[in-house]
Amino acid sequence: MASISSLGAGSGIFSADLVDQLVAAEREPTVQRLNLKQQRTEAMISAYGALRSAIEALKAPMEALSSADGLKAFTAVSSNESLGVSINESEVSRGNYSINVTQLAQAQxxxxxxxxxxxxxxxxxxxxxxxxxxxxxxxxxxxxxxxxxxxxxxxxxxxxxxxxxxxxxxxxxxxxxxxxxxxxxxxxxxxxxxxxxxxxxxxxxxxxxxxxxxxxxxxxxEAKDALLEINGIAISRATNTVEDVVAGVTFSIAETGTSTVRIEQDAGAVAERVQEFVDKFNALQDVISNVAGFNSATGQGAILSGDSTIRNIQSSLRGLLTTIVPGMENGDVRILGDVGITTDPSTGKLEFDQSVFKEQLKEYPDQVTMLFAEQDGVEGIAERAVNLVTDILGSDSALANRTDGLTDVLDRIQDQRDQLDLRMDSLRERLVRQFSAADSLIAQLNSTGSFVAQQLAALAPQNNQDS
CATH class of the missing domain: 3.30.70 (Alpha-Beta Plaits)
Structure with a gap:
């Protein structure tokens, strides 16, 4: 770059500040255009990120409901605090048990x-x-x-x-x-x-x-085994933790005596799992509204308004909500609406009536399980949703491609900024050369003018004597 430390010394016109102002004036329109483009691109990436996070949050509750075990929940109640009960929900079944402990296990x-x-x-x-x-x-x-x-x-x-x-x-x-x-x-x-x-x-x-x-x-x-009767059947175990007598149930005995244990299905716990899915689905709708909605009152759309990728995601997810699982066409439970999950057409959000769900789960447990979970090779709605969400979040999905494309745009914007810096450096050098030449020429003209003025001043007295 040419030095401009003495620019304007000969003329007082062409200064370094003038060069800076001209370069800045040339740079500013492009900088503004790139800034606006970068801001919009970053806002779109952020919006896609929020969408991805909301979809990922939806995956976990759907996974919980995609297996038959996720539609099971049991609670165990003992009438005696000295008899503890724990259960394995994947193995346990409903039942009532009368327990009479006559001897605790002892170490010799x-x-x-x-x-x-x-x-x-x-x-x-x-x-x-x-x-x-x-x-x-x-x-x-x-x-x-x-x-x-x-x-x-x-x-x-x-x-x-x-x-x-x-x-x-x-x-x-x-x-x-x-x-x-x-x-x-x-x-x-x-x-x-x-x-x-x-x-x-x-x-x-x-x-x-x-x-x-x-x-x-x-x-x-004395060394002793634990001795007890379960519904009148004599049982002995080497420890006070009694397993594998009732499938999925472990009894922990601390005292002799009688107790009653009741194993019941906990429909409320299953309903809470479904509620979590509903809440995450509705949270996703809020995100979609924020990043891709349209305000008819103001005529303003969100950053991703009209985006086809989001429309396709919404359409695919909503399609699942009305799916009839193959083999359930003539059942008492066929679609989500039959178990209390309905859609508000004005918002696209789900509404969940837990009382309806609990009643249907109690009345038709196998059909409710089949509606959500995979059974005999047939995918339920939750299993399909897990597969759909997995595809949406995949590395080669439309969502990933859109994000990757926007990242490429940011890279190109940076390239354009680098090219702009080079152009402005070149412009600055050219202006300095031009201004330096003009400054030199003006300095020469100023010097010549001064010489002529001096010569004319010297001739003036001589002319006055002659006259």
């Missing part, structure tokens, strides 16, 4: 005789063998752990299915061994290979024997 506990000290009194050496639940584990006791606390630590480190601790009774110390799990199958048997040569006496390591024949340990808590 054993206690040794008393020792004078837990850290210094020798208890013998050899090998303790624990058999719990059919699994045997050996624990070696030698000179490094030949104390009550040493035995307890060795047992805990062995992973034998039991835990051990030392209890201070006030008159001595006792080793306490407890099964990690409840139930008869987890009862503990302890055999000993005692280094003193006698494996069953009450001396040395054999004082910890409890093998079903010799009981040198005291059983302080």
């Amino acid at each position: 506990s054993l206690a040794s005789t008393s020792f004078a000290d837990k850290d210094s009194t020798a208890v013998g050496t050899g090998t303790l063998t624990f058999n719990v639940g059919g699994v045997s584990t050996d624990v070696v006791i030698d000179g490094s752990n030949n104390t009550l606390q040493g035995v307890a630590d060795a047992i805990n480190d062995a992973g034998a299915g039991v835990s051990a601790g030392v209890v201070d009774t006030g008159s001595g110390f006792r080793l306490v061994i407890s099964s990690d799990e409840t139930g008869l199958d987890n009862a503990v048997q302890i055999s000993v290979a005692d280094d003193d040569g006698n494996n069953t006496d009450a001396a040395g390591l054999s004082q910890f024997v409890f093998d079903g024949v010799t009981s040198n340990m005291e059983q302080t808590v």
Whole structure:
């Protein structure tokens, strides 16, 4: 770029400010045009983004209703707080159950005789063998752990299915061994290979024997299974969590006694899932109205008013609302209107009468399920909606193509800005060259004029003398 630091020095006419003003005047119309185009393009991208977000929000509730499990909801009520009930909705069915718990499951506990000290009194050496639940584990006791606390630590480190601790009774110390799990199958048997040569006496390591024949340990808590009756049927389990007796139901017992458990279908919970779909659909209509609506009073349309992509999306979604699922043409439930979902023609929004839905779900549960979810290879309305929305949001969809096209427009606008900068740089250089030449010429003319004036001034006195 030519220097303009002395521009105008010869004439006082052509200045750097004048060049800046001429360049700015040339630039401004194009800048304004590009700014307006960019603002509109960005507004359209934002509008498509809002539309995409609203469609994505619609997908989740439709997915929840697209499987038969989504049309199931159950509630479990126990008459006794000590009997907890949890359910798996995909497996459970309605039912009433009378529960009588007569015995809780217990983990077995054993206690040794008393020792004078837990850290210094020798208890013998050899090998303790624990058999719990059919699994045997050996624990070696030698000179490094030949104390009550040493035995307890060795047992805990062995992973034998039991835990051990030392209890201070006030008159001595006792080793306490407890099964990690409840139930008869987890009862503990302890055999000993005692280094003193006698494996069953009450001396040395054999004082910890409890093998079903010799009981040198005291059983302080007996191993027990949980015993209960469900509708008069006797049940036993190794734990107080009773599963797989009633399909999809888990009972958690904390006390003995009787309880009544009622498993009922929760139509309200299913209706709330449908309500979520209705709410998301209506939210989508609001977005469409905001970005593509037309105000007849003002004659103004929104940024995407008349957009064919949005019209096609609306048309496809509305078409689903009146779909009759194949095989349901003669059913009591055929379309969404039959389960309380209707369309307000003035707004395009859905209205949902939950009382109608709950009544139809109670009366025709299979047909309501078939209306929404896929059954026997036949797609329900929700399943079709999920597929439609997936296509609308796809990377090669019309919506994606429109957004990609607008992003390309922004790239071209930036290219045009870059080209404008180059043109303005070129214009500035040309103006500087032209103004510099004109300035030089004016400076020469000014110099010549000054010389002529000086010469005329010098001739004036001589002319006056001659006269």
